[in-house]
Amino acid sequence: MQKVIVDPVTRIEGHLKIEVEVDGGKVISAKSSGTLFRGIELILQGHDPRDAQELVQRICGVCPLGHATASAFALDDAFGIEPPDNGRILRNLILGSNYIQSDILHFYHLAALDYVKGPDTILPLAPRYEGDYRLPDDVNAAAVEHYLLALEMRKKAHEMLALFGGRAPTPRSIVPGGVTEVVDTEKILNFKYRLAELIDFIDNIYLPDVLAVADVYKDWFDIGRGCKNLLSYGTFPQKEGRFIKEGTYIDGKDGPFDPEQITEDVKHSWYKDNIDKSPKEAVVSPEHGKADAYSWLKSPRYNGKVLEVGPLARMWVDKDTKIRALGEKAFSVMGRHAARAFEIQKVAHAMNDWVMELKPGEPTCTPHELPKNAEGVGTVDAVRGALGHWIKIEAGRVSKYNCVVPTTWNAGPRDDKGQPGPIEQALVGTPVNDVNNPIELVRIVRSFDPCIGCAVHVITPNRNVGAFRVY
Amino acid sequence: MKKLSRRGFLKLCAGSAAAVSLSQALLPELAKAAPASGKPAVIWMQGAGCTGCSVSLLNSDQPEIKEILTEIIDLKFHPNVSAAAGDLAMKVIDDTRDAGGFYLVVEGAVPTKDGGIYCTVGERDGKEVVFQDRVKELAKKAAAIIAIGTCASYGGVAAAKPNPTGSKSVEAVLKEAGIKTPVVNIPGCPIHPDWFVGTLAHILLFDEIPEVDKIGRPKIFYGKCVHDNCPRRQYFDSSDFAKNFSDPGCLLEIGCKGPLAHCDSFDRLWNSGVNWCIKSGAPCLGCTEKDFPDCATPFYERMPGVNLPGVTARADAVGGVLGVAVAAGIGAHLVGSIAKGRTGKKDEGGDE
Numbered sequence: 001m002q003k004v005i006v007d008p009v010t011r012i013e014g015h016l017k018i019e020v021e022v023d024g025g026k027v028i029s030a031k032s033s034g035t036l037f038r039g040i041e042l043i044l045q046g047h048d049p050r051d052a053q054e055l056v057q058r059i060c061g062v063c064p065l066g067h068a069t070a071s072a073f074a075l076d077d078a079f080g081i082e083p084p085d086n087g088r089i090l091r092n093l094i095l096g097s098n099y100i101q102s103d104i105l106h107f108y109h110l111a112a113l114d115y116v117k118g119p120d121t122i123l124p125l126a127p128r129y130e131g132d133y134r135l136p137d138d139v140n141a142a143a144v145e146h147y148l149l150a151l152e153m154r155k156k157a158h159e160m161l162a163l164f165g166g167r168a169p170t171p172r173s174i175v176p177g178g179v180t181e182v183v184d185t186e187k188i189l190n191f192k193y194r195l196a197e198l199i200d201f202i203d204n205i206y207l208p209d210v211l212a213v214a215d216v217y218k219d220w221f222d223i224g225r226g227c228k229n230l231l232s233y234g235t236f237p238q239k240e241g242r243f244i245k246e247g248t249y250i251d252g253k254d255g256p257f258d259p260e261q262i263t264e265d266v267k268h269s270w271y272k273d274n275i276d277k278s279p280k281e282a283v284v285s286p287e288h289g290k291a292d293a294y295s296w297l298k299s300p301r302y303n304g305k306v307l308e309v310g311p312l313a314r315m316w317v318d319k320d321t322k323i324r325a326l327g328e329k330a331f332s333v334m335g336r337h338a339a340r341a342f343e344i345q346k347v348a349h350a351m352n353d354w355v356m357e358l359k360p361g362e363p364t365c366t367p368h369e370l371p372k373n374a375e376g377v378g379t380v381d382a383v384r385g386a387l388g389h390w391i392k393i394e395a396g397r398v399s400k401y402n403c404v405v406p407t408t409w410n411a412g413p414r415d416d417k418g419q420p421g422p423i424e425q426a427l428v429g430t431p432v433n434d435v436n437n438p439i440e441l442v443r444i445v446r447s448f449d450p451c452i453g454c455a456v457h458v459i460t461p462n463r464n465v466g467a468f469r470v471y
Numbered sequence: 472m473k474k475l476s477r478r479g480f481l482k483l484c485a486g487s488a489a490a491v492s493l494s495q496a497l498l499p500e501l502a503k504a505a506p507a508s509g510k511p512a513v514i515w516m517q518g519a520g521c522t523g524c525s526v527s528l529l530n531s532d533q534p535e536i537k538e539i540l541t542e543i544i545d546l547k548f549h550p551n552v553s554a555a556a557g558d559l560a561m562k563v564i565d566d567t568r569d570a571g572g573f574y575l576v577v578e579g580a581v582p583t584k585d586g587g588i589y590c591t592v593g594e595r596d597g598k599e600v601v602f603q604d605r606v607k608e609l610a611k612k613a614a615a616i617i618a619i620g621t622c623a624s625y626g627g628v629a630a631a632k633p634n635p636t637g638s639k640s641v642e643a644v645l646k647e648a649g650i651k652t653p654v655v656n657i658p659g660c661p662i663h664p665d666w667f668v669g670t671l672a673h674i675l676l677f678d679e680i681p682e683v684d685k686i687g688r689p690k691i692f693y694g695k696c697v698h699d700n701c702p703r704r705q706y707f708d709s710s711d712f713a714k715n716f717s718d719p720g721c722l723l724e725i726g727c728k729g730p731l732a733h734c735d736s737f738d739r740l741w742n743s744g745v746n747w748c749i750k751s752g753a754p755c756l757g758c759t760e761k762d763f764p765d766c767a768t769p770f771y772e773r774m775p776g777v778n779l780p781g782v783t784a785r786a787d788a789v790g791g792v793l794g795v796a797v798a799a800g801i802g803a804h805l806v807g808s809i810a811k812g813r814t815g816k817k818d819e820g821g822d823e
Binding site for chain 1: 524529582588593599632743752769770
C-alpha cells in the first residue's frame, strides 16, 4: 500500500490537500483537507446586519456574487422586503454574468490543462503531472488557442457584470431590497452587445470543446462517481418560482427540498465537538490538532445523507433532458463538465430574454427599515452549488451569521457516522497509473470546481463580542 | 529607442481607462526593459485571502493578462493557474527561491496566532508548511515584495476585529523577523489591475519601488481623495443627499466613505471603463485604507466627523486612525519630487 499526498492542489480556489491510500493500483481510501481558516462569520458578529452584504463577499473572490446574492436574500427575508421586478432581474443578470465568467474560467484555466497538452512556452503551464494527454493534435492546438481566447471572454463577462454590478469581481450594487444601480437603455444595449458575443463563444467554442474532450476521454464518464445523491436550492428567481428548480435526488428518488433537514458535523474537523448541528444555531470554536480531525471544513448533511452539489446536481434535479439521458454516466468527471456546459448555455440564452424585461426609469430597490430583532435565511445555488446564509439579528446587530457553502458539501471530511464526503467517495476506487504523477486524482477533484475560501469561514465562540453574543 | 522617462511613466499611469489603457501603453516599454537574462521570475503566494485580487488582475485591460504572462514576467508559480500541483509545485517554488533575484507577490494576510497553523501551503517531509514561515523564507531571497490587496498590505478582512487568526500584514511580519527586503503595498479589496501592473512596471523599468505614502502605497495611484474628486461632489456641495439606495444625490448619508478614501477609481473606472462603485450608486467602502474594514463599518451609516457642506471636508480631519495624507497638492508634489529623482524612498516627512 502506498500513501499519495497532493498538497497543494492547484488550479482551484484556495488551500486544499488530498491524501489517498493506493493498493493494487487503486485508491482504497481518501481524505480531503481544507488548510485555511479565517473566521469570517465571527468577524460579522456585532455588525450592522447590512455590513454582511459586503463582508461575506470576502469569503471568496471567485464567487463573491453567490455570497452577495445569498446574503441579500437572507436580509430581504429578515427585513420583510422584496425587490421590485427591475431589482430581481438585475440581481439575476449580475449573478448570471458571474456564472458565465466562472464556468469559462473553470473549464479552460482550471480544468483543461489536465486534458490538453499546452505549449510549454506559455508559463505557468509547465511543469505538470505526466499523464495520458490524448487529444488529437488539431483538437489540442485549437484548445490551446481557446485557452487564450477564453481569458478575453471571461473578462467580457466581468464587464457585463460590472455594467449593473458596479465593478467585478467584487460587485457593489447588490443590497437588501434590490440593486443600487438604475436601468437605462444604454446599459441594456451595452449588456446585450457583450452577451451576444459570449453566447456565440459558448455555443460555438466552449460547448464543442467540452464535447470534443468528452469524446476522447469517454472512460471518464465512468470515473469519479461520488455519492450519487444530489441537492439543489434552485437559482434565478422569476415572478413565480425559480428558473432552475430546487430539489433533491436521494437513493435514486427525486424529492423536494426542505431546509430543516440540513445539519453540520464536525467530528473530523478541527473544531470543538459540542456544537448545535442546525445551521441556524451552529457556532464552533477551532481546535487544531484534535484527534481524528483533518480539515478546516465541516461536513454538512441532509437528513444524515451525503449530498453532492453543483451544476450536475442542478441539471439533474431540474430534469434536464440531456443530463438525464446520460443515466449513470452523468455521475462522473465528464458528467460534471458536461452539466456545467449545458447549463451555462441554457442560462446565457435566458439572460438574453431577462435583460429585455427591464424597464428603464422604474425602481430597482425597495427601501427598508432596520429591525431590532429578526431572523432570515437566504438559499441560492451559486455557480459551484447550494449556498445558504442564516442570519440572526438582536438589538439591531448581527448576533449570529452562518454560511453553509457548496465546497463544504463537496469537499468536506467524514461525518460523525464516518461517511466520507462526496469528493472522498469519488476518489475511492479510482485506478492510479503512476503514484508519482497522480493526474487521475486532480482530474476528479477539479471536476467538482472546489472553492476552499468559501468552505472555511466558520464562527468561533469563546470570544467576547459584547452584548450581542448569544449561545 | 529611448527608454521611457519617469515623467513619461507618470503621465502614462495618470491616463484614464477611457483614453488608453495602462497596460497597453506600458507593454512595449516593458518589453524593451526586459533584461538580457530573460523575463523576471515571479512567485505568487496566497495566504489568508479570497483570491479576489488574482481574479481582478485577470481583468487587466487590453492587451490582456496573457501578454503579461507571456511577454513581461516569468510566472514561476501561482496557486490558481499553475499546471503543477503537490510536490512538483513545491519544487518549482524552492528552485526559484534558491536561484534568488525573483519578485515575490503575496496575496492575503499572514495568520500568526498559534504558530500560524490557520494557513498551510503544502507539505515537506511529511510536515505541513506554515504560510508565515514560507513567506519569510521566500522574502529573504526576493529582490522585492509586492503585497497585493488590503489583506496582504494591512491585514484587511482577515484581521478585522476580533482577528480570530492573529492575521497581520506582510510588512509587519517581515519587520518582526528583521527581514529588510523592500515591500510595496497595493491595497484594494480587491485591487484594480492597473494598480498592480503599473507598480510592477515601475519596479521593472526603474529597478526601484515607486514613491509611496506613509502607509506604503504608491502615490501615483493612491494620492487622491475620492470625495474631492467625486462625480457626485456637486450634490454634496448643494446638500442634496440620497436617502435610499438607488437614489440620485451624494451618498454620504447612506454610508459613503469617500472623504477618507484614497484611490483613482473615479478617473480610471473599472472593468474596461464600464462602471465603478459610486457611479453604480454604491457608497464608497474605503477599501484601500489601512484599517479597512473596521474603519469603514457600518458601511451604510453616515461616517462620523464629516463637516457638512459649507465647510470643506478634509481627509485628514476624519478617521484619525488612517494616518493618510491630505490629498490636495499631492499630484504637483509627486511630479516635482520624481523629476528631482527622489523616488524609491519612503516619505517620512509627510506631504505638503
